[in-house]
Amino acid sequence: MNWKRWVLLGAVLLATAPALAHKYHASLTTVEWNAESKALEVVVRVFADDLEAAITKSRGTPFQLESADETAVAAYLAEHVVFRIGDTRLKPNWVGMEMDVRQLWAYIEIPVPQGIEGLALHHSVFFDLFGDQINTVNVNVTGTVKSLVFDRNRPRQSLL
Amino acid sequence: MCLRFFCTALSVACMLSAALMAGGKHQPEDKFRQLEEILPTPNDYRTASGAPGHEYWQQRADYDINLVLDDTRQHISGEARVTYYNRSPDTLRYLWVQLxxxxxxxxxxxxLAEPAPKLYKSHSKSIYLPDEEKVQVGSIRPYVAGREFHGGFDIKDVRDGEGRPLRHTIVKTMMRVDLPQPLKPGEQMSFEVVWDYPIxxxxxxxxxAGYEYFEEDGNYLYEIAQFFPRMAAYTDVNGWQHKQFLGRGEFTLEFGDYRVAITVPSDHVVAATGVLQNADEVLRPEWRRRLEKARTAKEPVMVITEAEATANESSRAKDTRTWVFEAKEVRDFAFASSRKFIWDAWGFKQENGETVMAMSYYPKEGNPLWERYSTHSIVHTLAVYNRYTLVYPYPVAISVNGPVYGMEYPMICFNGPRPEKDKTYGRRTKYGLISVIIHEVGHNYFPMIVNSDERQWTWMDEGLNTFVQFLAEKEWEDRYPSRRGEPRDIIEYMVSDAQVPIMTNSESLLQFGNNAYAKPATALNILRETILGRELFDFAFREYSRRWQFKRPMPADFFRTMEDASGVDLDWFWRGWFYSTDHVDLSIASVELYRNGSREPEVEGPLQRKDQEEEPLSVSEERNRNVPKRVEAYASLRDFYNDHDPFTPTPLQEEMFRERTEHFEPEELKLLEADLNYYMVTFENVGGLVMPVLLEITYADGEIEEQRIPAEIWRRNPERVTKLIATDREIKSFRIDPRWETADADVENNHYPRKPVPSRFRLFKKHKRNQMQEMQKQPPVSSDAGSGASDRP
Known part of the structure; x- marks a missing residue:
């Protein structure tokens, strides 16, 4: 990869450039606690073209969702949506994904047999791509929805 | 759910209103309070009906610009003569200009105002650490690039019409020009500016805007905008709109006529706002012939073919040529220039008889997508928007492919999507391109013609335009994959608590895209489909466009016009969707069944007995059943009350009934005789946003009926309200919003009796497990297995 291409892929300027007039960078994640199975049920909804760009960037070769299997998506999300209790990183189980022309829904299950006290989330989806990426996380562990906003200044937050 | 209660139909109605009026002094918030206290007071400039007032005024600025594009240095130098017309009632001592x-x-x-990005400390030299927390290249890059690139206007000269220097003060993205003589109402003045800047x-x-460099052939493609000092707007609402350009809140501009002469290398092709004045000097004869043919053609005509454009890529002209464009009644001007342009055109004859030239300019890298979809998308946009808003008033509509993903200017817009290098393209790229062209061409209507203040209110152009874009997409093909507009797609955003109301200044918006694009577009879609209906909505929306074309509307003008023209009080709707962050979640809290009691002792006695018999015996009574009782041992203790059946009517009761019914009017007796079920359905507003209750009733006989209860049902109590449904049939179940019209966040509580609705996660997991089980059930495929299916259990 020559430098020009690298710049093309990596060029993200928050300080000097705004969000483009008609493109905005956001994702929505839903986290629900299933007390019966003692697992977090997570749905991550992203724009499909953003995900393609992000995986293309991290691999260095063009990546297209339509002709790829799910492992690349699972790997990218495993790296960028990380649940922790204290210092322990919780292991995610990939359930699967769905997509339409614009969007992709990824389903991830995280068993937490010990319970969720001290649960924290690191959510850095597309921070490596866009300076203005905003990831909203709707957390429902008690029956009411609480929303958290993750951006580059707040990539890691407590969920409880 | 079932409860029998003895009362007359008349008293059911009384109870209902009593329940509604219950509650002490502390009433819940009035969600139907009129907006008068929030909206600005109507005046001679803007009326209470939302129309421009009889004293409405706006300023005007004409521009005569000479420009040189230097292709060797990627540099612009220009000089402009600006004529400014003071049509305000105020005397101006200085002018503000946007830089x-x-x-x-x-x-x-x-x-300066950008908060620092988060940087992670790393023990490794590699940029990407194995952990998820890594140094982000993108976050450092602006600081590196910012050291290298020194942009901005170099203002070389500002002079008045007679060539005398004018004092001017640059305040970052704004410049104040002091006038030697105050400019009185009705007067005009001209000044000249000379400047240059690096692209x-x-x-x-x-x-x-900006340039793109193509390594393969060494050419540049320029998309140029905000390239000249533009007059800041002076308005009756804000005075000078000179809020700094921070990058997000877009532009606030005045209308005027433009003449722009653009000097470029002689082998460049230029596309611009307006009409080309010197085609015979800059276009080859065959291009002019094809262009003429395109005016009346049945499909797009190639003006510059891909072969001609590709041949031109290796040219390197040393001389220049000047392209002259004129545009009338526009609020801005933009252009594109390159050696690489393929050009196609197609005349669109409008209902008013005028022909608009729809034209696309793109490098070969845009094909095969662009030759197939761009010009068609432009014409489609004009056809649909003309129907819903106003008839396109300009002679050309252009779409250019270049580095900018999507940006609008009068008559011209820049759109980015391209196929892969091998000329294949995914569905996403295809629909991305069609959608962005519809969106950007659609911006001609909002804000280029209906000239809202973008720096202040992003939703007024983006929200309205995204809404009409949704209508246009739906007329492109069935089930067009629209990104925004469907109520069900906005729910996750609406329930999140990290948001601000739509009525928030552009620079302060959180979740920009959802706030200013998706939510208003969805709100208008719901207003059209569910609340006003298409006929009323479309009339009002066209009236807003008609009233405010070539004028500057403010939010109140939109809100007021939509009410004024539809005849429907929508203050509750604006309050909920535009001024609050509530979401929609209506719930059926309870259903109670009431029957019509006759009070006739002959009828009621047996019914009461049956009721009592149906009650279970108390445990004590049950266990004492065989315990000997005193009254059985001593018969003398029994009297009238031991033997009388309390449910047998006494003569006194019958006399009382006769007396009572004598006072009833015949109509009341008729009501009493009607054998109806009265269902008291109690709705709860969990989300806070008041909305119509779209109630689906399923009867025991299987018939389904829909009642559309207007939002006004919440007007006295926006939290909890009961609706009485009188029917001679038995109802099996109730459901709210069966067609997902209102963006109701929790579907489960829309059912009565409750019907568990699995979360998206559980639905997917279940579906996937089923699929796997199905797959495992398949018999092994063997070449001779002719009856494999019959072996399955």
Whole structure:
């Protein structure tokens, strides 16, 4: 990869450039606690073209969702949506994904047999791509929805 | 759910209103309170009906610009003569001019006011650490690039019409020009500016204009905008709109006529706002012939073919040529220039008889997508928007492919999507391209013609335009994959608590895209489909467009016009959707069944007995059943009351009934005789946003009926309200919003009795497990297995 291409892929300027007039960078994640199975049920909804760009960037070769299997998506999300209790990183189980022309829904299950006290989330989806990426996380562990906003200044937050 | 209660139909109605009036002094918030206290007071400039007032005024600025594009240095130099017309009732001592390029200067507010990105400390030299927390290259890059690129206008001269220097003060992206004599109402004055600036690399800075360099053939493609000092708007609402350009809140501009002469290398092709004045000097004869043919053609005509454009890529002209464009009644001007342009055109004859030239300019890298979809998308946009808003008033509509993903200017817009290098393209790219062209061409209507203040209110152009874009997409093909507009797609955003109301200044918006694009577009879609209906909505929306074309509307003008023209009080709707962050979640809290009691002792006695018999015996009574009782041992203790059946009517009761019914009017007796079920259905507003209750009733006989209860049902109590449904049939179940029209967040509580609705996660997991089980059930495929299916259990 020559430098020009690298710049093309990596060029993200928050300080000097705004969000483009008609493109905005956001994702929505839903986290629900299933007390019966003692697992977090997570749905991550992203724009499909953003995900393609992000995986293309991290691999260095063009990546297209339509002709790829799910492992690349699972790997990218495993790296960028990380649940922790204290210092322990919780292991995610990939359930699967769905997509339409614009969007992709990824389903991830995280068993937490010990319970969720001290649960924290690191959510850095597309921070490596866009300076203005905003990831909203709707957390429902008690029956009411609480929303958290993750951006580059707040990539890691407590969920409880 | 079932409860029998003895009362008359008349008293059921009384109880209902009593329940509604219950509650002490502390009433819940009135969600139907009129907006008068929030909206600005109507005046001679803007009426209470939402129309421009009889004293409405706006300023005007004409521009005569000479420009040179230097292809060797990627540099613009220009001089402009600006004629400013003071049509306000005020005397002006100075003028404010916008210098948008200055946001690339080192001292711009946009750079200075940007909070630092998060940087992670690393023990490794590699950029990407194995852990998920890594140093982010993108976050450092602006600081590196900012050191290298010194952008911004170099203002060389500002003079008045007679050539005398004018005192001017540059305040970052704004410039104040002091006038030697105050400019009185009705007067006009001219001044001249000379300037230059370096063009930014669009891909580095992700801007609304800039250049793209093509390594393969060594050519540049320029998309140029905000390239000249533009008059700031002076309005009856804000005075001078000179809020700094921070990058997000777009532009606030005045209308005027433009003459722009653009000097470029002689082998460049230029596309611009307006009409080309010297085609015979800059276009080859065959291009002019094809262009003429395109005016009346049945499909797009190639003006410059791909072969001609590709041949031109290796040209390197040393001389220049000047392209002259004129545009009338526009609020801005933009252009594109390159050796690489393929050009196609197609005349669109409008209902008013005028022909608009729809034209696309794109490099070969845009094909095969662009030759197939761009010009068609432009014409489709004009056809649909003309129907819903106003008839396109300009002679051309252009779509250019270049580095900018999507940006609008009068008559011309820049659109980015391209196929892969091998000329294949995915569905996403295809629909991305059609959608962005519809969106950007659609911006001609909002804000280029209906000239809202973008710096202040992003939703007024983006929200309205995204809404009409949705209508246009739906007329492209069935089940068009629209990104925004469907109520069900906005729910996750609406329930999140990290948001601000739509009525928030552009620069302060959180979740920009959802706030200013998706939510207003969805709100208008719901207003059209569910609340006003298409006929009323479309009339009102067209009236807003008609009233405010070539004028400057404010939010109140939109809100008021939509009410004024539809005849429907919508203050509750604006309050909920535009001024609050509530979401929609209506719930059926309870259903109670009431029957019509006759009070006739002959009828009621047996019914009461049956009721009592149906009650279970108490445990004590049950266990004492065989315990000997005193009254059985001593018969003398029994009297009248031991033997009388309390449910047998006494003569006194019958006399009382006769007396009572004598007082009833015949109509009341008729009501009493009607054998109806009265269902008291109690709705709860969990989300806070008041909305119509779209109630689906399923009867025991299987018939389904829908009642559309207007939002006004919440007007006295926006939290909890009961509706009485009288029917001679038995109802099996109730459901709210069966067609998902209102963006109701929790579907489960829409059912009565409750029906568990699995979460998206559980639905998917279940579906996937089923699929796997299905797959495992398949018999092994063997070549001779002719009856494999019959072996399955």
């Amino acid at each position: 948008d390029q200055n946001r690339f200067a080192a001292d711009s507010d946009q750079r 930014v690399d669009q891909k580095d800075f992700r801007t609304r």
